[in-house]
Amino acid sequence: MKRAAGFTLIELLTVISIFGLITLGTLPVIRSMGNSGTLEGGLYDIRGLLEYARNEAVARQAYVWVGFSNAIENGSHELVMAAATASDGSATGTTLRGISRIVRLPNVEVIEWNQLSASLRNRFPGQPGSAMENPNARTLTVGSRTFPHSLTFTPQGSVMRHGSPTPLTPYDLWIDLSLRETRGGTVPPDAREVSLLINGANGVLQTLEP
Numbered sequence: 001m002k003r004a005a006g007f008t009l010i011e012l013l014t015v016i017s018i019f020g021l022i023t024l025g026t027l028p029v030i031r032s033m034g035n036s037g038t039l040e041g042g043l044y045d046i047r048g049l050l051e052y053a054r055n056e057a058v059a060r061q062a063y064v065w066v067g068f069s070n071a072i073e074n075g076s077h078e079l080v081m082a083a084a085t086a087s088d089g090s091a092t093g094t095t096l097r098g099i100s101r102i103v104r105l106p107n108v109e110v111i112e113w114n115q116l117s118a119s120l121r122n123r124f125p126g127q128p129g130s131a132m133e134n135p136n137a138r139t140l141t142v143g144s145r146t147f148p149h150s151l152t153f154t155p156q157g158s159v160m161r162h163g164s165p166t167p168l169t170p171y172d173l174w175i176d177l178s179l180r181e182t183r184g185g186t187v188p189p190d191a192r193e194v195s196l197l198i199n200g201a202n203g204v205l206q207t208l209e210p
Contacts, residue, residue: 039181039192042079042108046177046196047205049103050151053083054203056099057153062089064099065163067140067147068131068177070109077182079105082142091152092164098142107183110149113176116193117210124208128174128197129161138163151175151198159203171200 049066057064068081083100086093113121113130131137131151140147152160158171175198181191195208 039108039179039194042105042179043194043196043207045103045105046079046081046179049081049083049100050196050198050203050205052100053151053153054157054159056083056085057155058157060085060089061155062086063091063093063155063165064153065096065138065140065150066153067142067150068110069145069147069149072185073104073106075185076106077109077185077187079108079110079179080145080147081105082140082145082147084140084142089155091154091166096140096142102142102145107181109180109182109187111178111180111193113178113195115180116178116195120193120195120208120210124174124195124197126174128176129172129200131161131175131177134161136162136164151177153203157203159198159200173200174198175200 053064053066062085064083064085066081066083068079071078071080081103082098084096084098087095087097110132112132113128132149134149137150138152140150150163152163152165154165159175160169160171161175162169177196177198178193179196180187180193197206197208199206
């Protein structure tokens with residue numbers, strides 16, 4: 001006896017279950033794409049790049065720098081970052097090469113510690129060294145991009161603002177990398193802000209949020 005065309009209930013339930021699993025599997029990707037161009041997405045990408053730079057410095061036993069700059073692209077603010085190391089791995093090598101892709105974070109800018117709201121600064125005991133207020137920073141050129149601000153990761157895993165340290169150069173106890181939300185080419189009155197605090201001794205990251 002021939003079966004009538006169509007699906008049985010069991011077949012339909014199986015298809016629905018498979019579709020549900022596929023949908024659940026794609027949710028993290030959708031959420032990740034949704035964070036692009038937001039303060040949260042920018043913070044996630046910056047943390048990833050800083051952790052990568054520290055791990056590479058330790059693994060290579062070489063000095064690694066992360067350069068960053070605020071830029072205007074098509075009338076909108078964006079934060080641009082990249083990691084680089086010297087060809088000889090030293091702190092004073094003049095030939096640098098990029099070891100990461102250039103990270104572009106739309107609608108985010110780096111600001112100085114003192115530009116954060118007082119209520120947020122008061123939540124941290126002390127005065128961290130600001131990555132944006134750094135006369136000893138090393139200017140990096142990666143590809144066609146120049147980064148006027150940078151942080152240095154040492155082979156021992158410490159982090160410092162000095163761009164060409166010697167073995168006697170002390171690391172910063174805490175380094176601040178503050179972020180502020182932008183919209184298009186302006187900073188809105190209700191712009192959100194966050195501070196990414198870096199422990200100079202070991203590179204551990206701590207987020208300071210409102």
